[in-house]
Amino acid sequence: MSTTADPLAALGALPGVADSVESVRKAVDRVYGHRVMRRRSSEVTAEAVLRGARASAALGGADWPLEEVRRRSDFGADAEARTVGAALRATAEAGQLLDVWRQSPLRVLARLHLVAAGGEADGERVGRPRLAGEPVEEPLSSGLALPDAAEVSARLDALAQLVVAGTSAPALVVAAVVHGELMALRPFGAYNGLVARAAERIVLIGGGLDPKSVCPSEVGHAEQGADAYVEALRGYVSGTPEGVAEWIGHCGRAVGLGARESTAVCEALQRGAA
Numbered sequence: 001m002s003t004t005a006d007p008l009a010a011l012g013a014l015p016g017v018a019d020s021v022e023s024v025r026k027a028v029d030r031v032y033g034h035r036v037m038r039r040r041s042s043e044v045t046a047e048a049v050l051r052g053a054r055a056s057a058a059l060g061g062a063d064w065p066l067e068e069v070r071r072r073s074d075f076g077a078d079a080e081a082r083t084v085g086a087a088l089r090a091t092a093e094a095g096q097l098l099d100v101w102r103q104s105p106l107r108v109l110a111r112l113h114l115v116a117a118g119g120e121a122d123g124e125r126v127g128r129p130r131l132a133g134e135p136v137e138e139p140l141s142s143g144l145a146l147p148d149a150a151e152v153s154a155r156l157d158a159l160a161q162l163v164v165a166g167t168s169a170p171a172l173v174v175a176a177v178v179h180g181e182l183m184a185l186r187p188f189g190a191y192n193g194l195v196a197r198a199a200e201r202i203v204l205i206g207g208g209l210d211p212k213s214v215c216p217s218e219v220g221h222a223e224q225g226a227d228a229y230v231e232a233l234r235g236y237v238s239g240t241p242e243g244v245a246e247w248i249g250h251c252g253r254a255v256g257l258g259a260r261e262s263t264a265v266c267e268a269l270q271r272g273a274a
Contacts, residue, residue: 006165006167006168006169007162008162008167008169008173008174008177009167009168009169011169011173011177011244011245011248012169012170012173014241014244014245014248015241015242015245016245016249017173017245017248017249020172020248020249020252020253021170021172021173021252023252023256024172024209024252024255024256024259025209027215027255027256027259027260028209028210028215028255028259030259030263031044031214031215031259031262031263031266032212032214034263034266034270035270036266036267036269036270037212037214037266040269041212041214043269044212044214044262044265044266044269045212045213045214047262047265048213048214048215048216048258048261048262048265049091049092049095049213049216050066050069050070050088051066051216051218051219051261051265052091052197052201052216052217052218052219052258053069053084053087053088053090053091053092053218054066054069054084054087055216055218055219055221055222055223056087056090056091056193056194056197056198056218056221056222057069057083057084057086057087057088057194058222059139059140059193059197059218059221059222059226059229060083060086060087060139060140060191060193060194061079061080061083061139062079062080062081062083062084062087064080064084069084069088072084075088076118082118083194085118086116086117086118086191086194087116087194089115089116089118090112090115090116090191090194090195090198091194091197091198091201091218093111093112093115093198094112094198094199094201094202094205094213095201095205095213097111097112097202098202098205098206101163101202101203101206102163102164102206103164104160104164105159105160105163105164105199106156106157106160108199108202109156109182109187109195109199110127110128111127112194112195112198112199113126113127113128113188113191113195114126114127116191116194116195116198117190117191125188125189128188129149129152129153129156129187129188130149130152130187130188130189131149132148132149132150133149134149134189135189136186136188136189136190136192137189137190138186138190138192138193139193140183140193140226140229140230140233141183141186141192143230143234144184144230144233144234144237145237146186147184147185147186151185152185152186152187155181155185156185156187159177159178159181162177163178170207170209171203171204171206171207171208171209171210172204172207172209172248172251172252172255173248174203174207175200175203175204175207175209175217175251175255176200176236176247176248176250176251176252178196178199178200178203179196179197179199179200179251180233180236180237180244180247180251182195182196182199183196183233183236184233184236184237197217197218197221200217200251201213201216201217201218204217204255209255210255214259214262215255215258215259215261215262216258216261216262217251217254217255217258218254218258219254219257219258219261220253220254220255220256220257220258220261221250221251221254223254223257224250224253224254224257228250229250232246232247232249232250233247235247
């Protein structure tokens, strides 16, 4: 990364990024301008959280129909059920952690992992970055080099310092960097994708792009497909300007698709169909 006082700000000047930021802002504004949002925004938020969690779980290997997620109450029966439960918990928890995120991002990441893992075994590995030699389970990391524990620790600290210091970069850029960095590092033994996507949600809320959390980027990531997600992530990991710009653009499209999803929810509420 750049050594300037605000290294994230420079990313906003990468080719295509400004267009992505503008396109996302227009898409989000359309949702917030919908008449349903005047009195029923809490319902739209609740639905966005549910749909975002379902989509995040799908990218984590548990692609359940929305109605199945909605009706189930037992999420401990098998691996897929545990993934869905973890996604629901992490996504819901994200909305409660904004104030802590601004002061201590690493505490928030630990909390998200703890919540995602729930009561699973191997508790000494829950809520902390992995140590040397500890394995990582992440469905969407095939072909991506896994940084060692020392690099993970150093880069997590650097990421936290950037967040706490603040930046003039658009919220989309910051969210994309946080998401991409966490997926590149995979700091935990499991559930890294769920944590990364929940952290992206926090940045979009706190950065003012989606303050009511009604534009689930997770939906857009899932809709673009796992292959496109991994390919764009490879671009981020490469560190090239083109690769990082493509990843930011991918995240922008995800937010835009999430906005479209919630616009459809608003329309359904207006018709009395949801």
